[in-house]
Amino acid sequence: MWRLIRRNPRKAIWIGAALGFVVAALLVLTFVSAPYYALYPGDVYSATGAVSSESETTYEPMSLIGFVTVSAQRTDTLWQWLGAYFDGSAALQHEDVFNRGMSPQERRNTDARLMTRSQDVSVYVALRALGYELPGSEVVVSGLIPCMPAADHIAVGDVITGVAGEPVSESSEVSAAVRSRAPGEVVEFGIRRQGETEAALVRIRLGSSADECIEAETRTSLADERPLLGVILGNDVGDLGVDIDFATGDIAGPSAGLAFSLSVVDLLTPDELTEQPVAVTGTISPEGTVGSVGGIAQKVRAAERRNFRLMLVPAGQYDEAVAAAGDALEIVEVSSMAEAIGAVAPDWSPPEL
Numbered sequence: 001m002w003r004l005i006r007r008n009p010r011k012a013i014w015i016g017a018a019l020g021f022v023v024a025a026l027l028v029l030t031f032v033s034a035p036y037y038a039l040y041p042g043d044v045y046s047a048t049g050a051v052s053s054e055s056e057t058t059y060e061p062m063s064l065i066g067f068v069t070v071s072a073q074r075t076d077t078l079w080q081w082l083g084a085y086f087d088g089s090a091a092l093q094h095e096d097v098f099n100r101g102m103s104p105q106e107r108r109n110t111d112a113r114l115m116t117r118s119q120d121v122s123v124y125v126a127l128r129a130l131g132y133e134l135p136g137s138e139v140v141v142s143g144l145i146p147c148m149p150a151a152d153h154i155a156v157g158d159v160i161t162g163v164a165g166e167p168v169s170e171s172s173e174v175s176a177a178v179r180s181r182a183p184g185e186v187v188e189f190g191i192r193r194q195g196e197t198e199a200a201l202v203r204i205r206l207g208s209s210a211d212e213c214i215e216a217e218t219r220t221s222l223a224d225e226r227p228l229l230g231v232i233l234g235n236d237v238g239d240l241g242v243d244i245d246f247a248t249g250d251i252a253g254p255s256a257g258l259a260f261s262l263s264v265v266d267l268l269t270p271d272e273l274t275e276q277p278v279a280v281t282g283t284i285s286p287e288g289t290v291g292s293v294g295g296i297a298q299k300v301r302a303a304e305r306r307n308f309r310l311m312l313v314p315a316g317q318y319d320e321a322v323a324a325a326g327d328a329l330e331i332v333e334v335s336s337m338a339e340a341i342g343a344v345a346p347d348w349s350p351p352e353l
Contacts (some may be wrong), residue, residue: 034075037098038084039091039295041302042069044279045248047110047256047263056244061266064277065344067256068302070295070312072098089301096215100232101145110143110232111252113156117142117234118253118283122260123244124237125288125337129265131191131350132242137286139171140236147213148230149205154191159236161199162190170286171233183208183227204229256294257284261337262344269351274344279303279311288337290314297324304329312340 044066052058072195074095075081099107128134139160144151154160162168163177164187181187185206192199210225220226230256234254244264248256259280266273281299283291292314293299300321303311309328313321315335322331327353334340341348 002234005180016238034081035076035095036075036081036084036092037072037095038075038080038087039093039298040084040087041089041298041305042071042072044068044303044308045251046305047259047280048266050247051260051263051267052245052247053243053267054245058267059270061263061272063266063272063274065259065263065266065274066262066278066279066303066306067259067276067309068281068299069251070298070302089298091295091298094218097218100143100144101147101214101218106143108252112230113142114234114254115248115252115256117236117257118255119244119246119248119260120240120259121235121286122257122284123240123242123264124286125257125261125284126268127240127242128265128288129261129337129341129350132240134240134326135238137169138236138238139168139174141231141270142234143232144229145207145214145228145232147211148207148228150207150230153202153204154189154231155193157194159192159199160233161192162195164188171235172285172287173291174229174233178206178227178229181206181227183210183225185227232291237286254283254291255281258282258290258334258337258340260284261288261342265341273341273348276310277308278344279306279308281342282312282314282340284337288338290334290340292317300324300329300331310344312343 047065047067048061141158190199191202206227207223209220210222296317310330315333318333331341
């Protein structure tokens with residue numbers, strides 16, 4: 001005797017709908033991209049091992065001063081975005097923020113220029129700490145934010161010699177002068193073009209951080225707007241007469257400046273600058289001021305993974321660094337080259353030249 005099996009059409013519909021939803025979700029996660037970069041802990045590279053000189057008497061450092069990197073990966077799929085979102089060691093950053101309003105290639109070119117200038121400035125700061133007589137520095141345009149008014153008047157490679165009649169020799173002076181003014185204000189800048197010896201006066205209307213041309217991720221509200229010149233600045237210290245070579249491969253950006261300065265001092269002096277390995281992050285200005293860096297939490301975790309016990313970070317980023325660090329890593333904040341030397345070598349003094 002045959003037994004008839006009745007099918008439940010409603011159940012079959014629900015199963016089919018669920019499977020369709022799963023397939024659609026998988027397709028979306030696989031083929032839909034998210035306009036973000038995932039920032040992961042990078043690695044710690046030897047700054048002491050990266051510097052050398054053929055023109056100076058050098059002393060091979062035995063200690064390790066390491067500069068710390070961040071690994072940035074674009075989230076080409078929503079799978080990758082979700083992976084970074086649920087990874088406690090990662091941070092997500094919108095591509096417009098990460099690229100600073102430039103195309104990815106422009107950002108890479110700018111970061112390469114900033115690395116070169118950071119190396120030059122790091123040598124300048126180290127030599128000054130050692131008592132060398134040095135020339136003055138200049139403010140060089142390393143990149144432009146395309147939608148800001150300055151892009152119509154300034155080119156990459158131009159030198160800014162003055163702001164509103166006041167001479168400037170360091171990028172921080174230009175930044176401070178711009179911040180003291182209002183969005184939309186017309187300011188006179190001294191600009192020396194590439195290949196020219198004399199500066200021309202150029203009147204530029206300052207942009208606004210609330211301008212609609214700026215991507216939403218980086219745009220501020222009108223209540224919080226601030227003036228923008230719309231340039232990325234570097235410092236040029238000219239020919240120092242000292243040959244220091246850097247072996248850093250394709251690593252780019254200015255955040256290893258402090259580590260390089262400390263390493264050049266270590267290279268050119270007979271005694272060890274530090275008795276223990278130290279991880280270092282922070283930009284450096286010609287005046288020896290240590291500047292903030294991106295991805296500080298990821299850099300702290302990278303230092304921990306390499307078992308460092310001491311890390312120098314820029315002043316103002318101490319709390320964020322401590323929050324990311326475990327008990328085994330001591331975080332020390334520094335605001336200047338002098339403070340950094342004091343942190344790793346309290347009894348150090350420059351040799352007699």
